[in-house]
Structure formats: C-alpha cells, structure tokens
Amino acid sequence: MRILLILIFAPLIALTLMYFLFPGRLLALGRWLLRKRGGTVQKSVTVDGRAWPYLEGGDPAKPLLLLVHGFSGDKDNWSMIAPYLTRDYHIISPDLPGFGENERDPALAYDIEAQTRRLKAFADALGLARPHIAGNSMGGWIALRYALDYPDALASLILIDNAGVLGANESDLQKQAVDEDYNPLVLKNLDDADRLVAMVVHKPPFIPKRLRPALYADGLRYRDQLDTIFWIIANEARDHPLNDRLGEVKVPTLILWGRHDRVIDVSCVAALEAGIAGSTSHIMEHVGHVPMVEDPKGTAAVMKGFLAKL
Structure with missing residues (x-):
C-alpha cells in the first residue's frame, strides 16, 4: 500500500x-x-548560414504538410493539431526567422516577400518537393505568397485566417491599430496578457499566474523587435494587399476561418472565394483567430477532408 x-x-x-x-x-x-x-521531434537545418529549428512528425512516405506559424508564434503553434495529422501525413513546422528559436536579427528584412523567399530556401534545403502548405495569419499570407511566387512548387494551399487580403469589414485589430502609437498584438507587461489572449482566441483559457512569467518571457524580451516587425507587415497589408493577385493562384485552395476572429475579419473569406477560382471555404462558428489551437481536432478534420478529395 x-x-x-x-x-x-x-x-x-x-x-x-x-x-x-x-x-x-x-x-x-x-x-x-x-x-x-x-509524434513530432525537433530538428534543425542550416539554410544560407542560418539554423532553422523545426518540428517533424509522421511517416515521410506519406503526403507532406508544411505548416507555417503566424506573427509572434512559433513551430509549436501546430503541436496541438499534430496528433490528428501525423497518422495520415508527414508534417514539418519551422520557426521563421525573427520568431521562436530561429535567428532574431533586427537587421533582417521581415517583409512578406523576404520571408517567403526564405521559406522556399528552407523547403529546398530539406528537399521538400511540392508540399501541401498550410499557414495561419502571417504564415497564411506567406503561404499565399508562396503559391503566387512559386506556383509549381506546392501541391495545395490551406489558408487559416490568413493576413494579406482585405475584406469588406475592418477587424477589431485594424480599428485599434490606426497608427503606430499602439500595437494590439504586442505585450506591454504581464498584466496585459489577458487582453492579448482575448484578442486572439474566442474563449480564452485560464492561465495560472505562476506560469505567466515563463510563458510570456519571449514576448516581453523581444517586445520592441516584434513591434517593429508588426508594423512592417501591417503597413504592407494595408498598402499592398494581395486581393488583385488572387486570380493567379492555380493550386487547390482551402480557406478556413474562425467566425469570431478579431485580428482578421471573417469578411476576408468572401474576398478570397471571389478571387481564387475553385477554392473551398469553411467557417468554424466557435473559434477565433487560431482554429488549430482552439479546436485542433475540428480543424484537422476540415483540412483532411479537403486533402482527401485532391
């Protein structure tokens, strides 16, 4: 006993x-x-002299999914959905330069074209031939740009609440970020964490106070650099959206969105549907900006249903 x-x-x-x-x-x-x-493990590959940490899981003989995280995210943004994907797919999720454990060099260019070019170099370094590419938020914008810049280098495109397009309605983020005096997606301090989480997810989880300093350490440590990167891509999204180029996307495309997204308004779905011929869309009624975190099982089901028809 x-x-x-x-x-x-x-x-x-x-x-x-x-x-x-x-x-x-x-x-x-x-x-x-x-x-x-x-079923994922962390690995690393050197691309143009820069170490790229990434997670890899699933059978390499199965179809490949390249997963691209959003602003202020990292490779583990896909860890909750991974159990529902690795049985049927080989998945790879990297840390983009400027985020996670990748290099955070403030001298790098962080515009979407530069990040897309780096992602292509990462894919080439690993020998990823025509992967299915899924991206969330900023990562979805990079995935969309990948489809435009390298149309023969991917098998399909999955856009999850992606940035880079304008919808009919402004999001809460757009309304709040009217100038560079206030950034709704960067932490001021630990007490600001609840506000930020509520901006991103529809039903914020309880986060014990004791865990907060460790959980938000990177966000606070790199706050100024994240603020700089945010305004680079926010101004690009406002001044140079990809709406007029959507007709150039030729690969099968899934548009997946959270109905309660406060960061990028759900009205963007209609703009993407109208622009990308033959695209499929699905709106999840109970989530916000990060469906793969808020409802990983449901998000995986939609993704797998789309991919199974290809």
Whole structure:
C-alpha cells in the first residue's frame, strides 16, 4: 500500500514543486508531452548560414504538410493539431526567422516577400518537393505568397485566417491599430496578457499566474523587435494587399476561418472565394483567430477532408 501511495502521490508532489519553484521547467515538460503526443521531434537545418529549428512528425512516405506559424508564434503553434495529422501525413513546422528559436536579427528584412523567399530556401534545403502548405495569419499570407511566387512548387494551399487580403469589414485589430502609437498584438507587461489572449482566441483559457512569467518571457524580451516587425507587415497589408493577385493562384485552395476572429475579419473569406477560382471555404462558428489551437481536432478534420478529395 505504501508503494502504491508513493507511485500515486510522488508525481503530483513533483509537479507541484515544479509549478512553484521551476515554472519554466513545467512549461518545457508540457511542451515535450505535446510533441510526444503528436509524434513530432525537433530538428534543425542550416539554410544560407542560418539554423532553422523545426518540428517533424509522421511517416515521410506519406503526403507532406508544411505548416507555417503566424506573427509572434512559433513551430509549436501546430503541436496541438499534430496528433490528428501525423497518422495520415508527414508534417514539418519551422520557426521563421525573427520568431521562436530561429535567428532574431533586427537587421533582417521581415517583409512578406523576404520571408517567403526564405521559406522556399528552407523547403529546398530539406528537399521538400511540392508540399501541401498550410499557414495561419502571417504564415497564411506567406503561404499565399508562396503559391503566387512559386506556383509549381506546392501541391495545395490551406489558408487559416490568413493576413494579406482585405475584406469588406475592418477587424477589431485594424480599428485599434490606426497608427503606430499602439500595437494590439504586442505585450506591454504581464498584466496585459489577458487582453492579448482575448484578442486572439474566442474563449480564452485560464492561465495560472505562476506560469505567466515563463510563458510570456519571449514576448516581453523581444517586445520592441516584434513591434517593429508588426508594423512592417501591417503597413504592407494595408498598402499592398494581395486581393488583385488572387486570380493567379492555380493550386487547390482551402480557406478556413474562425467566425469570431478579431485580428482578421471573417469578411476576408468572401474576398478570397471571389478571387481564387475553385477554392473551398469553411467557417468554424466557435473559434477565433487560431482554429488549430482552439479546436485542433475540428480543424484537422476540415483540412483532411479537403486533402482527401485532391
């Protein structure tokens, strides 16, 4: 009985101690468990002298999905959806330059054309021949630009609440970011975290206070650089949207959106549908800007249903 009690309570005690004494290690454990559940492992490849960390999972013999994260995100934005994809697909999700564990050189160009060119070089370095490409937010804009700049280098396009197009209605983000005095997607401090999370997800999860310093450490550490990158792409989205070039997209395309997206308004779906001939669209009624995080199983089902018909 004593051994049984030890086996039951020892892990709980260890987790409690980690929560209070080593919250960063607890978050690292959670990240490791998510990757384990999704069958992904971290790898790295050098591209043009720069190390690209990325996650890889699934059978390399199966169709390839290249997953591109959004602004202020990283490769683990796809870890929650990975368990629903790796049984049927080979997935790769990199950290883009300026984000995650990739190089954060402030001297780099962070416009969408530059990031798209780097993503193509990453794909070439790994020998990724005509992957299916899915991107969320800024990553969706990069994925869309990839389809325009390298039309023969991808098999299909999945746009998840992508930036880079204008809809009929302004989003809450657009209304708030009327000038460069206020950035709704950059943290001011830890107390600002609840506001930011509520901007991105429809039903914000409870985040224990003790975990917040570790969880938002990178966002605060790189706040000024993230602010600079944000305004580069925000001004590009306003002044040079891709609406007029959508007719150039020739690959099968899925448009997937959260009805309650406050960052990029759902009216963009109609603009994308009208511009991309033969595209398929799906609006998820219960999520916001990051469907693959808010409802990974449902998002994966929509993606897999689309890909199965190709």
